[in-house]
Amino acid sequence: MSESSDKFRVIIAGAGIAGLATAISLKRISSIPNLDVQIYEQAHQLSEIGASIALSPNGMRTLEKLGVDNALSDEVGFRGPSGIPQIFRHWKTNQVISVDTHTDVPDPRHHTTRFHRGHLHAALQEHVPKETVHLGKKIIHADVSHDGVSLHFEDGTRAFGHILIGADGIRSKVRQSFIPDYRLRFSGKVFMRSTFDASLVEAKIPNLPADSLHWWGPEDNFFASRLGKGQYTIVGAYSDPRSSEELERNVGWDQKGDVKFLRERYKNWNPLIQALTEATPYTNLYPNFAGDALETWIFDSRVTLVGDAAHAHGGAFAAGGSLALDDAFALGLAFKHVVQSCHGKTQISLDNVQKALELYTNTRKPHTDRLLRIVHNQIGTKSSPSGTLEEDAKLVSRMKNRPDTVWLSEHDVEVAMTASIAQSQVHEVKALAREPENQGRLELTVQSERGKL
Numbered sequence: 001m002s003e004s005s006d007k008f009r010v011i012i013a014g015a016g017i018a019g020l021a022t023a024i025s026l027k028r029i030s031s032i033p034n035l036d037v038q039i040y041e042q043a044h045q046l047s048e049i050g051a052s053i054a055l056s057p058n059g060m061r062t063l064e065k066l067g068v069d070n071a072l073s074d075e076v077g078f079r080g081p082s083g084i085p086q087i088f089r090h091w092k093t094n095q096v097i098s099v100d101t102h103t104d105v106p107d108p109r110h111h112t113t114r115f116h117r118g119h120l121h122a123a124l125q126e127h128v129p130k131e132t133v134h135l136g137k138k139i140i141h142a143d144v145s146h147d148g149v150s151l152h153f154e155d156g157t158r159a160f161g162h163i164l165i166g167a168d169g170i171r172s173k174v175r176q177s178f179i180p181d182y183r184l185r186f187s188g189k190v191f192m193r194s195t196f197d198a199s200l201v202e203a204k205i206p207n208l209p210a211d212s213l214h215w216w217g218p219e220d221n222f223f224a225s226r227l228g229k230g231q232y233t234i235v236g237a238y239s240d241p242r243s244s245e246e247l248e249r250n251v252g253w254d255q256k257g258d259v260k261f262l263r264e265r266y267k268n269w270n271p272l273i274q275a276l277t278e279a280t281p282y283t284n285l286y287p288n289f290a291g292d293a294l295e296t297w298i299f300d301s302r303v304t305l306v307g308d309a310a311h312a313h314g315g316a317f318a319a320g321g322s323l324a325l326d327d328a329f330a331l332g333l334a335f336k337h338v339v340q341s342c343h344g345k346t347q348i349s350l351d352n353v354q355k356a357l358e359l360y361t362n363t364r365k366p367h368t369d370r371l372l373r374i375v376h377n378q379i380g381t382k383s384s385p386s387g388t389l390e391e392d393a394k395l396v397s398r399m400k401n402r403p404d405t406v407w408l409s410e411h412d413v414e415v416a417m418t419a420s421i422a423q424s425q426v427h428e429v430k431a432l433a434r435e436p437e438n439q440g441r442l443e444l445t446v447q448s449e450r451g452k453l
């Protein structure tokens with residue numbers, strides 16, 4: 001990584017939402033000179049599992065800042081006509097008990113939006129050159145040498161780069177290569193999800209509300225919503241008492257479920273929910289795992305993580321897609337700041353890579369650590385013992401006392417980055433001030449900062 005006209009190669013592990021968005025951000029935001037981005041993905045073709053994904057205002061704003069305007073249309077994503085992101089109803093009576101509202105989201109295109117994952121993924125793919133995405137490349141290991149990083153694949157080949165971004169999801173092999181003893185824990189819940197043509201419910205269920213529907217029940221919830229492009233989704237859940245190891249052996253991610261079990265599970269709920277489960281053609285199963293916050297996101301000065309690889313929060317608060325987009329954007333902004341301080345050099349140094357990764361981590365990690373603390377607290381406190389019905393008053397009070405997540409859903413990652421930059425400048429100046437021989441340099445820095453004001 002010397003001062004030369006050679007390309008600066010970034011290799012990205014995984015072409016999910018985080019991997020694609022990172023490629024877009026590095027290309028459009030970072031200003032890294034002579035940048036060459038290559039993505040390695042285990043799947044043989046790029047398609048997303050048939051589930052839904054919700055993006056909050058932070059994710060929607062970031063999509064726009066990344067230039068992914070094609071995902072903002074009313075055709076690709078669904079925004080409820082009321083403009084209320086979450087309407088919480090009682091499982092039996094269907095009565096609206098509480099709502100989440102947007103507090104500062106003036107542009108309606110940034111309101112919480114619900115997509116079929118495949119449609120969001122396809123919208124991101126349109127911005128990434130096909131020839132830079134290498135399919136059928138299952139990573140088994142990553143390592144670092146004095147001049148770069150390598151990804152090693154199951155087929156015996158390897159890829160080399162100056163830096164590596166691990167965007168390979170909750171079971172990240174990149175993370176495992178640098179933190180081998182990191183473990184995920186089963187939250188005790190398995191989600192049953194389905195996406196299908198909206199006509200299946202719209203034709204059969206009269207007076208189906210147009211907004212997304214979120215029912216809270218004594219043990220689990222039920223969610224139903226229109227998605228973009230005429231799709232519909234439902235999400236149910238059940239508790240599974242098995243251990244993490246047993247579950248991993250028996251229930252695979254995206255494994256076919258039994259739709260009769262879904263109907264049975266919700267048979268005593270409000271008739272509207274029963275009608276929705278009757279119309280649902282199939283379910284797939286998603287056992288929910290989460291992991292602790294990592295001590296660091298920087299490995300050997302050349303490797304970092306984005307998305308679920310960095311923060312394994314298991315889909316809590318439907319925040320993962322938006323967080324992945326914000327991670328990607330923050331990484332681009334961090335490089336932009338550092339590259340702009342390189343004064344026209346044609347290549348960036350390892351020292352500057354380290355600075356960019358620190359800025360990225362300082363901006364993102366405290367935010368996602370806060371979420372992980374909430375997630376692990378919730379896993380530790382069960383709503384009611386399995387099989388017993390929680391009293392109504394308790395349920396309503398639990399719903400009303402749910403954590404306020406506006407700090408998450410309306411987070412402004414650009415403001416957070418500006419604060420990190422300011423903080424790092426304060427640290428630099430303080431470090432200079434401690435060295436008597438730096439007094440002259442310090443005076444120059446202060447003068448230059450004054451000049452900018």
Ligand SMILES: Cc1cc2nc3c(=O)[nH]c(=O)nc-3n(C[C@H](O)[C@H](O)[C@H](O)COP(=O)(O)OP(=O)(O)OC[C@H]3O[C@@H](n4cnc5c(N)ncnc54)[C@H](O)[C@@H]3O)c2cc1C
Pocket residue numbers: 013014015016017018019040041042043052053054055137138139140167168169170171172173191286288306307308309314315316317318319320321322323324
């Ligand atoms: C049940 C559930 C519901 C959720 N619902 C929502 C929601 O409504 N809204 C929301 O915002 N988020 C939701 N999430 C979270 C969200 O799905 C993720 O946070 C988001 O997709 C971030 O994705 P990612 O790119 O980091 O990881 P992923 O989407 O997992 O992508 C990782 C990519 O890396 C590839 N990969 C993995 N291992 C390897 C390997 N060894 N070699 C090569 N490639 C590899 C994978 O094939 C994949 O393409 C949910 C999660 C769960 C579990």
